[in-house]
Amino acid sequence: MSASARTICRLDALEDPGSSAFTLGSGPWPLRGFLVRRGDDVFAYVNRCPHAGHPLNMRPHEFLTPDRAWILCNSHGAIFEIAGGRCVAGPCVGRALTAIEVVVRDGWVVLGEDPDALIARHA
Numbered sequence: 001m002s003a004s005a006r007t008i009c010r011l012d013a014l015e016d017p018g019s020s021a022f023t024l025g026s027g028p029w030p031l032r033g034f035l036v037r038r039g040d041d042v043f044a045y046v047n048r049c050p051h052a053g054h055p056l057n058m059r060p061h062e063f064l065t066p067d068r069a070w071i072l073c074n075s076h077g078a079i080f081e082i083a084g085g086r087c088v089a090g091p092c093v094g095r096a097l098t099a100i101e102v103v104v105r106d107g108w109v110v111l112g113e114d115p116d117a118l119i120a121r122h123a
């Protein structure tokens, strides 16, 4: 399969476990998201914390705790599950990151829906 408008990256381009930021769309307000790989599973979320709406990362592509077991918001320390994005510690316990559907197909990480629809909903 070749890259398409729905393709984000190759699975093997992601560290395991690891995370990577991506953007969809152009202009001043693209949809900013991030991927987290754990084994053959990949999860994607909008890069906006449910606590105060800040981006989660301070450094490019760094969204995980040092042990890479959880997603970390660097603003106020909220901790989220990698699978599902539910906050388990910090100021927004019980709330969740906004998930973006992705699938791994033929070694590529691919959006589960049309990127323009995602951008219209989340950017």
Ligand code: FES
Pocket (backbone or CB within 6 Å): 049, 050, 051, 052, 053, 054, 073, 074, 075, 076, 077, 078, 090, 091
């Ligand atoms: S903005 Fe993420 S914990 Fe406050």
